[in-house]
Amino acid sequence: MPMPASPNLTFTVTPPNSGSTDYTANLVWGGAANQMTINQNFGRQGDTANFPLVDEFTNTPNFHIPVMSQVKLVDHTANKTLFAGVCNNPTLVVESPNKNEWNLQCTDYAYYADNAIVHGTFIGLTADQIVVALTKQANCGITAKTIANGGFVAPGPVLPAFVQNYDTLSNVWRKLAQQAGQVTPYGWYVDENRNLHFYDATTAISSGVTFTTSPTTAGLGSTTQGHFLYESFNYEWDGTSIRNRILVQGANQTIYFGSTTKNKPTDTWVGNGSQTSFALRYTVTGSPQLSLGGKFVSVTVVNAGAQSTDKYRVQQNAVGGWFLVFASPPSNGTVIKIWYDYLIPIVAQANDHPSQVQYNGPNGGVFTEYILDTSLSTVPMAFNRAQRERQEYAFAAERITFNTDESFFGWVRAGETCKITNALIPDAGNNYNLGITNATFIVTGNSVQFVEQGGYRQSQITAVRL
Numbered sequence: 001m002p003m004p005a006s007p008n009l010t011f012t013v014t015p016p017n018s019g020s021t022d023y024t025a026n027l028v029w030g031g032a033a034n035q036m037t038i039n040q041n042f043g044r045q046g047d048t049a050n051f052p053l054v055d056e057f058t059n060t061p062n063f064h065i066p067v068m069s070q071v072k073l074v075d076h077t078a079n080k081t082l083f084a085g086v087c088n089n090p091t092l093v094v095e096s097p098n099k100n101e102w103n104l105q106c107t108d109y110a111y112y113a114d115n116a117i118v119h120g121t122f123i124g125l126t127a128d129q130i131v132v133a134l135t136k137q138a139n140c141g142i143t144a145k146t147i148a149n150g151g152f153v154a155p156g157p158v159l160p161a162f163v164q165n166y167d168t169l170s171n172v173w174r175k176l177a178q179q180a181g182q183v184t185p186y187g188w189y190v191d192e193n194r195n196l197h198f199y200d201a202t203t204a205i206s207s208g209v210t211f212t213t214s215p216t217t218a219g220l221g222s223t224t225q226g227h228f229l230y231e232s233f234n235y236e237w238d239g240t241s242i243r244n245r246i247l248v249q250g251a252n253q254t255i256y257f258g259s260t261t262k263n264k265p266t267d268t269w270v271g272n273g274s275q276t277s278f279a280l281r282y283t284v285t286g287s288p289q290l291s292l293g294g295k296f297v298s299v300t301v302v303n304a305g306a307q308s309t310d311k312y313r314v315q316q317n318a319v320g321g322w323f324l325v326f327a328s329p330p331s332n333g334t335v336i337k338i339w340y341d342y343l344i345p346i347v348a349q350a351n352d353h354p355s356q357v358q359y360n361g362p363n364g365g366v367f368t369e370y371i372l373d374t375s376l377s378t379v380p381m382a383f384n385r386a387q388r389e390r391q392e393y394a395f396a397a398e399r400i401t402f403n404t405d406e407s408f409f410g411w412v413r414a415g416e417t418c419k420i421t422n423a424l425i426p427d428a429g430n431n432y433n434l435g436i437t438n439a440t441f442i443v444t445g446n447s448v449q450f451v452e453q454g455g456y457r458q459s460q461i462t463a464v465r466l
Contacts, residue, residue, distance in 0.1 A: 065087060080410075082411060114170045143193075153196060164375070187199070254341055418461075
């Protein structure tokens with residue numbers, strides 16, 4: 001289908017310690033060993049891309065592309081940067097003695113966060129404050145500022161305690177997105193100016209684009225309106241991930257016994273003259289205090305696999321259980337008291353009762369998920385994680401996947417919202433009557449392929465209804 005206008009692209013490469021060079025004329029739209037593609041994911045990893053360049057020469061090659069060069073692809077028609085990042089894997093294919101093909105495999109600027117290590121302990125700060133602090137600590141070329149300070153990091157909830165051992169900055173962003181999302185899910189991306197965008201769906205930026213089955217620009221091309229190609233179209237109500245009861249187990253916390261004069265003993269028994277072993281209720285830590293008939297005696301802590309012949313022992317068995325063991329049985333009627341610090345796991349649970357009612361069945365409508373995350377060091381942190389998972393997964397996600405055709409000159413990046421108008425989809429928000437109109441979706445994935453006609457492109461978009 002002929003177009004009255006065409007994409008106007010510029011592709012530049014900036015090697016380390018060098019200036020930028022325009023390689024637009026060397027981009028290959030078709031016929032190369034690899035196709036020109038861009039793949040985006042919101043809040044999971046950096047975007048990736050592949051750019052094939054061809055170099056035809058008489059005697060010696062015209063150029064080479066150094067590893068770790070920065071690349072940028074700009075569409076001047078849409079006034080958008082389609083990709084900016086790092087060429088971390090340039091590959092040379094020698095096609096003939098006078099022709100080279102370079103395949104530039106690239107990751108967006110999140111690549112710098114993949115290779116920066118951070119750590120820290122934060123008490124009583126908001127998620128956005130922690131994001132900004134750790135990004136600044138990484139000092140990897142990425143800027144993070146709160147929206148109040150002119151940046152793109154949205155306000156987040158208070159995290160009572162966030163303890164981060166050494167890890168990559170991008171992994172910490174993912175973790176903080178989970179921690180912050182007890183009300184609405186959070187995600188992130190790094191833009192072409194190396195600014196971090198960290199936000200939830202309620203503060204997502206609108207792309208200004210509508211995809212519709214009632215086009216007003218058919219055959220004309222548009223930067224704000226796209227159409228559906230139905231050979232790859234699907235719309236799903238994804239119940240496979242419904243979870244409306246979330247049980248989260250975090251790190252172990254220590255319960256201290258306090259004082260033997262002011263606090264009750266942790267365990268108490270009465271000897272019967274024959275028993276030499278008494279099961280403890282908890283996992284022992286620290287130094288226990290043992291009283292026999294009102295008199296304190298010394299007791300030895302013996303871990304699993306170790307041996308001791310001491311008269312009084314707190315001993316762990318091979319499967320992790322703890323016992324108070326005597327060399328000889330305490331006499332009948334002897335009151336045995338022991339005080340000890342012990343470990344218990346941090347556990348929190350969140351239910352979504354409306355979801356359980358809506359999906360009622362033989363299981364009572366309960367779909368449970370268990371999460372073990374030892375980085376959660378307080379009960380509020382574990383509860384926040386449970387709330388976040390409940391919020392995101394309590395109801396079936398309405399997900400649309402479709403291809404656009406070449407008449408769409410615009411751009412929707414993963415993490416932005418778009419509007420969907422489709423007369424063929426039953427609307428779950430309107431008793432499943434046929435047709436959804438101007439519904440808001442957030443784009444979670446965008447896979448772009450460039451076609452042979454000089455920079456035109458098709459996008460396969462995945463988006464979730466808000």
